[in-house]
Amino acid sequence: MTLTVGVIGGGQLARMMVPPAVALGIELRVLAETDGSSAAIAASRVGHYTDLDEVLEFARGVDVVTFDHEHVPQHVLAALVAEGVAVHPSPEALAVAQDKLVMRQRLADLGLPVPDWARVTNPSELSRFLDAHEGAAVVKTPTGGYDGKGVRVVRSADEVDDWFATHTALLVEELVDFRRELAQLVARRPSGEIGLWPVVETVQRGGVCAEVIAPAPGAAGRTSDVAADIAVSVAEGLGVTGVLAVELFETSDNRLLINELAMRPHNSGHWSIDGSRTSQFEQHLRAVLDLPLGATGSHREWSVMVNILGGPTDGDMPTRYPLALAEQPMVKMHSYGKDSRPGRKVGHVTAIGNDLDEVVYQARAAAAFFE
């Protein structure tokens, strides 16, 4: 018996599923959009995720289909299910991740804590929301946003006229007065078993995740418990299978509000590759195959991950290894095998240890070699 998992999308998330698939003896097949993708080593087919015939052909013979991203159209997902293919997370769950307006409504229906929000279809509706929220708000396109794209802080209703021209409706949210951002990662099997990692602190720069500290400092106790409760409620309430990341605001008045959801392994969990007994990538494979989940204890008190972004100069991560590895032998380096472009995530580094200051220093010092 060979267990076979098909991953739609050939980005770094699919790439990072390769090591645990190799370890567990799971055959990983990736549908990549291009040759030379980040997950090329496991790419069994090159084709686009919107091409129904490609996707159906790719899915033939796999035990389960899962995803590197949440963009596969619902009609493609429905066709897979109609063909009897196991799809995790399910099309119903993914529908919530694919549209921020649907997501806000479903989370509100579940009674979960979210920022004040509204669906607005024109500038005057947006104006009313701004008037009710001290003249400032965050506007998001319901679909297509990532890494800060599709998100604007506005103080005047005419600042998103271009979006109103191209979208039926927009999501507007209060500008949350938050102290920091957290993320709670959870894995859930189709049969219901749940696995949790500690809640982490995520530091964003320019709308892109820059650093993750696991666990979030000072979060033990109530904050951790509330974050875990929220993530479990989301996973169970929406029927999410596989790994789910719940991005949270910790407000200045000590509440946790849900910011975003990602129904797949997530940047906030990359630390788990080196810092946890079971990485999010191994756990995702186990979860979507409905296999028992692994233990999620941490190797050390602290894990710190720093993303590596492509810079204006040439040279990928391995170019800098002779210096970086010599100076930081404790730090684990991860290169995504992608061409370097300014602002593009091309890798990450993770340090672990029991002294947070030292761990932060090591991770940042290692990352600095690649910037």
Place this chain on the structure above:
Amino acid sequence: MTLTVGVIGGGQLARMMVPPAVALGIELRVLAETDGSSAAIAASRVGHYTDLDEVLEFARGVDVVTFDHEHVPQHVLAALVAEGVAVHPSPEALAVAQDKLVMRQRLADLGLPVPDWARVTNPSELSRFLDAHEGAAVVKTPTGGYDGKGVRVVRSADEVDDWFATHTALLVEELVDFRRELAQLVARRPSGEIGLWPVVETVQRGGVCAEVIAPAPGAAGRTSDVAADIAVSVAEGLGVTGVLAVELFETSDNRLLINELAMRPHNSGHWSIDGSRTSQFEQHLRAVLDLPLGATGSHREWSVMVNILGGPTDGDMPTRYPLALAEQPMVKMHSYGKDSRPGRKVGHVTAIGNDLDEVVYQARAAAAFFE
């Protein structure tokens, strides 16, 4: 710049180089002997390691050639070097691992501790050795042995007549009165940097490694120091590059004697995948590329690895995951993707923790699901 490592041989050692290659962004190319090899995911070519043209074609464009096994003939290695290909470990070092008589002579020349030994070419020479060693000895074929094959304990000179008929000379060694077997793993870069893991205890059954305990219980202090000194002397004395395993006897009178050498990642180091900051497979890639070595601290006080051997019944490891993973969520499972045959190594499991009894229990309990 892409770093490219070519591995000759498609067994589980090549397979286990895939995860660190993916992490570091190293392109791994494997010359596998067959389709569907253990390292199939990275197999860029199928061909035999004795076929000079195949090997030369395979090596084109890689930064360094290294090995899954030590069996590549010297004329093939010499041709690679003549073509300007970097080969690690070098042909000179591999020559020592390829012939046990050469190995014994070189280790003796280096003044390193080895069992009493002799080169014997006929039964009467063997008889004299037996007479001088209380009538018992171990005879080994100089080449072609592994996992207990090519090794016989003899009490009469006629017990290896078949080997005398097919070999010019045999190695005979004293039957060492040993308390236990240890192994010291070391990595060495071409430029000289050395990395060491703790000395481990290896438990053999039927000439095959069954369990490894890292570190070897009670070995802290003098035993560890001596083992490390021996391994470093071997690595430097023979000019070994990459990972080297030195298998040792710990004698009843507290000496360490060298039993075998392996110039590649080794079964005694599989625990390092889950138990060490830097696994032997990552370190081997770093070493053969002459990149700085990684830290080798352990995640927990103890790591215990148990091999999984193919049984008389069908069913590979993943067949048993539903029970095994549920019962042992702390244990890491490794399946080599090989067809199960009686006695064949098809995978391993590793448990780590601070209570040795508990760790041994977990690893054995997990392994039992696959037997």
